[in-house]
Amino acid sequence: MKKNGKIANIGLINYVDLGKIIIKAKEEGKTAVDFKAIEDIMPWDEFVSSINETSEITRPKEYNSLDLIAEKYSTLRKYTPRLLKILEFKASKKGEPVLKAMETIKELNANTKRKVPKGAPLDFVTNQWEKYVYDQEGNIDKKYYELAVFTELKNAVRSGDISIVGSKQHKPFEEYLITDSEWEKYKAENTDFKVSLDAEEYLKARLDLLNNKLKYVSDNIKKLKGVSIEDNKFVLSRLEKAVPDEAKELATKLYSLIPRVNLSDIIIDISKFTAFDNNLIHASTNKEPKDNERSCITASLMALGTNIGLKKMEQAVKGISYKQMSNVVNWRMSDDNMEKAMAAITNYHHRQPYAVHWGDGSTSSSDGVRVKSAVEALNASYNPHYGLEKGVTMYSAVSDQYSRFGVGIINTNSRDAIHIIDILLNHRTELEIEEHYTDTAGYTDQVFGLTHLLGFRFAPRLRDISDCKLYCIEGKEDFRNIQSVIKGKINTKIIKENYDDILKPVSSIKEGKVSGSLIMGKLGSYSRQNSLAKALTELGKIEKTIFILDYLSDEDFRRKIQIGLNKGEAMNALARAIFFGKYGMFHEKDIQGQLQRATALSIIINSITLWNTMYLPKAVEKLKEKEGVDESLLRHVSPLGWEHINFIGQYNLDDSSDYNLIDNMRPLREILQ
Structure with a gap:
């Protein structure tokens, strides 16, 4: 978008420059230009006006967002004096110039x-800001000086170089971590580290593996299925369709x-099988329902899960009032209770023998669904990929068995992958995830490093393999068949120097002292200056x-x-079908209200997944009575089907269904002749 804006601006500038030359030529009586041809398109006066008007809206050829930001200075001034009065800031050495x-x-x-007085601090002014902070006479422009200060303040707070006294989210970086004494004790007492505590030992093992894989790909590049090198870039053939x-x-x-059932029937049935709603403990009485x-x-x-809200639901059910539901939502549906309820269904599903058709529960994927915000929510923001309305992202993780085991609400411009660490470490289920898949946009080098140190294999889909960079230690000539695609060397020195400092935040995350997303956000915001961030990047x-070599x-x-990502995308399609109320938009201003709806939606999705998983094997046995069933195809039959489920209309909550008394299951439909 920025690139297109600059191209359009340059086109306008060229139009103005050309127009001025033509106008000047006519004024000077030159005849080399065919003025009549121009006047055939538009009258001469209109042409002159067009050039003058266009000249007024053009910007310098090298313009950027800073050329426009001064227009918002008066808006900023409404808040900044008060902000500086109320908040107290502390700075590290790097943050002192801004302070x-x-x-x-x-x-x-x-x-x-x-x-701005002469001698005012200017050490914080970056090259980007310099030409704006100083005017043509070399004086300091007050508007741009303030704008530069608050921009750099934002960056410094984000990175941790400046902290806000009393803030939980913007403390000095070290305060997020376990103390040095706790760290030494942790190293001495814990034996469950996923990697060696010795930098030399760690690097030897990983670099030997790296060199072996580089050699394998180099030696076999012409034999690898679907892989080639063109114009010094890897090219991959498209995979065949996953589902026959x-x-x-x-x-x-x-x-x-x-x-065929109503949505309410499924939730009632799953409550009977799993008792998931026993986890909805009353906040005051501490009793189960x-x-x-x-x-x-x-x-x-x-x-909540369909997003129609309590008032509409009151009209869709008999004998249940808005007040009763409001009481349940406020007193029983806390974040903690809802997570436990969701996990109860996931665990029950994991134990189903039929679920092994899709996986063993050791791999997972994550993806986000953008939800527009109908109100001015503090966490909602714009994203140019999604139009002109603000929104947030409902981010969820799904196991290879098609069950959700984590959900969160994140900023719509946030990198997805930095949030998956929190879900992988903190979910309440029996799943033991070892390998996790994300889409292309979800990864950074640091995410690769951190997930490995925490014991997970991080595996994003690489849509454009040609943009990926391979790294080696030294001597890429040793891998002559692929040396053209090896773009750099790994700085092992900085890893060795900071290895202990890398493991300390990793252990702090594992111990629950700090979230992985917060640490990744801090490190990612100052990777050019901070040795710890640089070291984690090199390790990554x-x-x-x-990973790329394995991928190739x-x-x-x-x-x-x-296949793992397809499962997440299929679940997102089901989520959209269920979350139909209020045009699929959030009307909650706070993240707690949004998360409550997202978790209710996840409980409903897991209920459908489990319900279908319990009926599919019975359907298989019934179909076998009429025809043969190729059981190798069953892994491709998802438990996310919903054509047989009615999501809308009146809901019957009476437990009077026609059950088979042997196993509490509803009778199957007959095979159509």
């Missing part, structure tokens, strides 16, 4: 001075046998290169990642 400049602004505010047509036909037949409360819990879950280059070497691995 001193802030004191200068406070003095200007107090004395209502219009000019025969599996789609089988899925249609199986789902035609599964009972009574049997006569479960209908109200079902209605409340559907009200090792892990990323190992093994077509089955690429397909496995693709």
Whole structure:
């Protein structure tokens, strides 16, 4: 978008320059220009006006956002004096220049001075800001000086170079971590580290592996399936479609046998099988729900998970009032309770014998669904990829068995992958995830490094392999068949110097002292200056290169990642179908309200997944009575089908269904002749 704006601006400048030459030529009576040809298109006066008007809206050829920011200075001034009065800041050595400049602004505010004094702090001014902060006479422009100060303040607070006294999110970096004494004790007492505590030992093992994989790819590049090098870049062939047509036909037949039900029926059934709603402990009485409360819990879950809200749900069910549901939502549906309820269904599903058709629960994927915000929510923001409306991202993780085990609300411009660490470490389920897949946009070198140190294999889909960079230690000539695609060397020196400092935040994350997303956000914001961030980046280059080499070497691995991500995308499609109320938009201003709806949605999705998983094997057995079933196709039949489920209309919460008394299961439909 920025690039297109600059191209358009240059085009306008060229139009103005050309027009001025033509106008001048006519004024001077030159005849080399065919003025009549121009006047055939538009009258001469209009042409002159067009050039003059266009000249007024053009900007300098090298313009950027800073050329426009001064227009917002008056808006900023409404808040910044008060901000500086109320908040107290502390700075590390790197943040001191910005802190001193802030004191200068406070003095200007107090004395209502219009000019920045000579000798004002300028060490913080970056090259980007320099040509704006100084005017043509070399004086300091007060507007741009303040704008530069507050921009650098934002960057310094984000990185941790400046902290806000009393803030939980913007403390000095060291305060997020376990103390040095705790760290030494942790190293001495814990034996569950996923990597060696010795830098030399760690590097030897990983670099030997890296060199072996580089050699393998170099020696076998012409034999690797679907891989080639063109114009010094890797090229991958497209994978064949993951689901054969025969599996789609089988899925249609199986789902035609599964009972038609309302959404409320599924939640009632899953409550009976799993007792997930026993986790919704009352915040005041500390008691589980009574049997006569479960209908109200079902209605409340559907009200939140479908996004129609409590008032609409009151009209869709009989005998349950808005007040009753509001009481359940406020007193029973806390974040902690809802996570436990979601996990109870996931665990029950994990124990189902039929679930092994899709995986063993050791791999997972994550993806985000953008949800527009209908109100001015503090965490909502714009994203140019999603139009002109603000929104947030509902971010979730799904196991290879099609069950959700984590969900969160994140900024719509945030990198997805920095948040998955928190879900992988803190979910409440029995799943033991070893390998995790994300889409292309979700990774950085640091994410590769951190996930490896925490014991997870991070495996993003690489949509454009040609943009990926391989790294080696030294002597890329040793890998002559691929040396053209090896772009750099790994700085092992900085890893050795900072290895202990890298492991300390890793252990702090594992111990729950700090979230992985917060640490990654801090390190990612000052990677050019901070040795710890640089060291983690270099370590991540090792892990990323190992992953890319595996990705190139093994077509089955690429397909496995693709299948894992397809499961998440299929679940997102189901989520959109369920979350139909209020045009699928959030009307909650706070993140707690948004997360409550997202978790209710996840409980409903898991209920559908489990319900289908319990009925699919019965449908298979019934279909076998009529025809043969190729069981190798069953892994392609997803438990996310919803054609047999009614999401809208009136909901019957009476437990009066026609059950088979042997196993509490509803009767299947008959096979169509």
